[in-house]
Amino acid sequence: MSTVVSPIGAMNVLSSSEVSKLQDTSQGGLYKLFRQCALAALNCDEHSDNPYKILEQHKDFDIRIIQEHRGLKLELINAPSDAFVDGKLIKGIRQNLFSVVRDILYVANEVSTDKQFDTNKSDDISNMVFHMLRHAKAFVPKILPNLVVCWGGHSISDYEYKYTKRVGYQLGLRGYHICTGCGPGAMKGPMKGATIGHAKQRTSGSRFIGLTEPGIIAAESPNPIVNELIIMPDIEKRLEAFVRLGHGIVVFPGGPGTCEEILYILGILLHPKNQHIPFPLIFTGPVKAKEYFQQIDKFIGKTLGTEAQRRYKIIIENPPAVAKEMKQGLEEVSKFRKKTGDAYHFNWLLTIDHEFQLPFEPTHEEMAALKLTKDQPTYLLAANLRRAMSGIVAGNVKEVGIQAIEQHGPFKLTGDPELMADIDQLLQSFVDQHRMKLPGSHYEPCYKIMKN
Structure with missing residues (x-):
């Protein structure tokens, strides 16, 4: 045909x-x-x-x-x-x-x-992200911050999916547009809910932005609601696009991929130059998903500390509260951007360390060489924990990662005994909650926890 x-x-x-x-x-x-x-x-x-x-x-x-x-x-x-x-x-x-x-x-x-983009310079990489988003016509200048990024798993349960729709509905009623990773599950639900909210409020020009990259789109096709698809060249530029383009983030339950995104944004917000910049970050889910965020919160507290925990708010089973909290946060963002002269459509003032921008290739050698120790600045520890989760995502669903596991066996993660025990406990909770693969499918770990 x-x-x-x-x-x-x-x-x-x-x-x-x-x-x-x-x-x-x-x-x-x-x-x-x-x-x-x-x-x-x-x-x-x-x-x-x-x-x-x-x-x-x-x-x-x-x-x-x-x-x-x-x-x-x-x-x-x-x-x-x-x-x-x-x-x-x-x-x-x-x-x-x-x-x-x-x-x-x-x-x-x-x-x-283009020789103007030197990937050894952090500012050049941010400029590269800007040019890619501008080429995709993703910018709507002179409009107050109204784009909410929603992160979460593609293989969530039915009741979690319905909850994401309820939150999206509340966001849509308040005129907010949605940006997600463009796939199914928690990436589709908020868009679907916001569609109804926009319809009720007669909101025109609804924006449902899907940000993806080649390794992910092969396993997670764009959901049907996405009306602005943007393919970034790698996971790091995709993540930077989320935080530069979006004005606030809502995180739903997920697995290692969602944990990777959480560690990424916390690592950025923990950078000394970013501590004064408002950036609303909310973790939310239904009552049955409470354990997921308890495990995440416990892990963050033990690895990144109380300062990291202060950068987000956890709201369980209350979509209106999520939307109201985001509204308050976006009002603070608007005031800050107006006061500092930062653009509404692209967060130029946010400092993103080069360690968060370098493409990470999840080979067995690179995974084994990750510095998973606490004798480093907290934001850099977050960067390395993020890379570990990125490798696990690759081993679970990406073609190159699956091939590497089939040929050489599981990735090996090595570090401080206490830290490795915390990582092992968190990953095991994902396995126990069936958050590593689609529900009903048998999961063979693509990783092995080692201790120094």
């Missing part, structure tokens, strides 16, 4: 050089990445978190570029049938498909080759 689709938006022409890059099947060419991300955009109703399974189910899928004098078109061969209605590609999916073309080419043509 073959279908030809025209673009939506500004991505309607390509140079012959760009076409060649997207169709380059050689080692290091863009075709594999292009096909994988395009398939994810088309496969928005997929509920698996195994990239192998998704690729195997659609091994006959192909995507080709048709270059005409009138502009660009894409030929889809054996695309997922759920992406079509009466033989026509769903408009939102078509929009996301061309977002894939836009972001992959921009990184390959502009960002990676």
Whole structure:
């Protein structure tokens, strides 16, 4: 089955050089990445978190570029049938498909080759993130802070998912827009709830931003509500985009990926230069998820200390309270940005240490070499704990991580005995609560805790 689709938006022409890059099947060419991300955009109703399974189910899928004098078109061969209605590609999916073309080419043509971006300099990396977001038209200047980032797991229970919708509904009633990791579960629920809140308040121009990266989108296709898909080149730039673009964060229950995000934002907020910057951070979930946040809070207290615990608020089973707390926090953000002259649409004043910006490749060697000791500044310990969680996420759901585990066995984490015991206890709680994989699937740990 073959279908030809025209673009939506500004991505309607390509140079012959760009076409060649997207169709380059050689080692290091863009075709594999292009096909994988395009398939994810088309496969928005997929509920698996195994990239192998998704690729195997659609091994006959192909995507080709048709270059005409009138502009660009894409030929889809054996695309997922759920992406079509009466033989026509769903408009939102078509929009996301061309977002894939836009972001992959921009990184390959502009960002990676531009000498103004020195990845050894922290400010240059932040500037790179700014340019990628601006190219994706993610900025709406001169509007008071109203974008709430929602983090949480893709494999949460049904009652947790319904809770995320209730919180999203309360946020939507107050006119807030939603930014998530774009996948299912806690990334979809707040958007779905906010949709109803916006409808009731007759809010126009609803923004449901999905921020992802190639390693994640292969296992977590964009949910159908995302109307602004942005693919960052790696996990670190994705995380920075969240905190630079968003104005406050709500964290729902999840697993190691959610823990990674929590450690990332706490590590940034603990930096001495950021302690005066308001940034609302709320952990919330239903009563049945109380244990999850108790374990997280206990772990943070034992590893990062009470100062880290003061940077967030935990609210259980109370969506209106979450929205009211966020509203109060965003009012403080607005006053601060106005007073300091910082942009409403991009948090320039936030200091992000280079350790939080360097791409981390979760190889066995890099995981074993992580400095998991307390004889370092707290924010740097948070950076290394974040990397450990990132590696576990890779071993659980990312293609490259799964391959590494299959070939060499579990990742080994080594550090101070007390700290390693705390990490082991936290990870075991994720396993016991079925937060490592989709419910009902057997989990084989991709890690092994070692002690010095």
